[in-house]
Amino acid sequence: MKKNIISIVFYFVLLITSSQYSFANDFDLPDLGTPSDSVLSPVKEKEIRDEIINQIYEFDLVITDPIIADYIEQLGYKLASKSENPASPFDFFMVNSSVVNASAYPGGLIVVYAGLFLKSDTESELAGVVAHEIAHVTQRHMSRAYANAKKNTIPTILGMLGAVAVSQMSNSRDAPIAVAAVTSAMQQQSMINFTRLHEYEADRVGMSTLIRSSFNPEGMASFFAKLMRENPVDQRYRLPEYLRTHPLSVNRVSEAKNRAHEYAGTVDYIESELYSFVKERIRIISKHIEIDNVSYYRKLFKDIDTSEITPAQHYGYALALHHSHENVKALEVIKSIKKDNQTALMISILEANILVELEWEKAKIKFDELYRFYPESPIVIEPYIQMLAKIKNPDNTKLARLLARKLIQLYPDKPNYYQLLAVTNQNAGKSIEANEALAIKEHLVHNNYRAVRILKNILKGKLDYYQRAKIESKITEYENLITDKERSREILEEKTGRRPY
DSSP: OHHHHHHHHHHHHHHHHOOOOOOSOSSSOOOOSOHHHHHSOHHHHHHHHHHHHHHHHHTTOBOOOHHHHHHHHHHHHHHHTTSSOTTSOOEEEEEOOOOOOEEEETTTEEEEEHHHHHHOSSHHHHHHHHHHHHHHHHTTHHHHHHHHHSOOOHHHHHHHHHHHHHHTOTTSTTHHHHHHHTHHHHHGGGGTOOOHHHHHHHHHHHHHHHHHTTOOTHHHHHHHHHHHHHSOSOTTSOOOHHHHHSOOOHHHHHHHHHHHHHTTTTOOOOOOTHHHHHHHHHHHHTSOTTSOHHHHHHHHHHHSOGGGOOHHHHHHHHHHHHHTTOHHHHHHHHHTSOOOTTTHHHHHHHHHHHHHHHOHHHHHHHHHHHHHHOTTOHHHHHHHHHHHHHSOOHHHHHHHHHHHHHHHHHOTTOHHHHHHHHHHHHHTTOHHHHHHHHHHHHHHTTOHHHHHHHHHHHHTSOOOHHHHHHHHHHHHHHHTTOOHHHHHHHHHHHHHSSOOO
């Protein structure tokens, strides 16, 4: 374990201390764009975006739970559609880390940390932070920061993700050493921190987006004020990640409050009932396995009057019980929750998942019914597939495979759905299709060298003419996408048997 951690730290320190990327114009052509474009072009923005996506998947930081992923995407796209540049491409990810932070990266990549979601008290607070990050993208603050610094590189950003990955190893006595060793990577973040001017601009533009999206304009100001109130201003103390990457000041908080007050009473804001339910789900899914979630809820129910317990907290309790295999009690709790139009589906899916462990046939009937009503919903289809896999017979295996294929038709850019398709193909005895799905999954997370390696292994088997032509075509496509950096990394792994981080 110690050797693995040291390898991770060494890799990220190496990334930070080496400058392999230049953001100057790659071609000898006149620059007709903005000054920031000449330093960080859209092509380079995509390069950085792809590299970061690769890393958050490589370290298994992405929360792929369909309910959580769907919620953060829906919230993000709702805000993005009302932003200064609604046509700009965006991707929204929730990462499994207790760090209180959210980050905007080039190419429209927005990363929200589980710790920040749990720190928020209302959906408008969460939306205020996301709107602020969207504003950083639409105002091209990252490009402008690069233009100002002149020499910032992708490794600086990846060093931050490396620190997050290492910090997840909290069950190891070597983890604090690893985190300390990677502190230099964290300090490098100052090179790309947005200027205070950019922060003020993101506050102003984000506030407008928040209002146009029918959220409470107080949300952004109240979240900032809470962070200021709960943490010392004295820089000698260690600040939470959000305050270090988005430096707050009394003036910024005051201006945000004043701006929100200007709109007081003029905005009919609407907050989703889903927010509090998703928050409880994140509370459980983002915790380390050694934390007893059931004890958290039992204590909560003991300390608070029953009339004050919210439906979302009942949902969290039922989910915690289900995860600890106390399914009889979980079913009792889940059936006591009053459903409404927004939360009914979440509650019904959890009830069906609980029934899978108690009465599989009843669970099958319930999932069949949910699928009839929501035939294109990933939050129904994914657990439905997993339920079918519990009882392996030809009918269930065939249906699971059909549902997985439907998922990738509906969401062709979701890597985890190709992983699911690979499993269902393998269960159906279709190893060629299973490995092809794995190759596409690797391609989507920008591991094209690895994807090509999988596809070339497929060619060693018995394929008909059409299968061989299809695989060879994909090999040609993916080989053209392999970067020199990726090739070197993968060759090293083949020689040593381990990743260089």
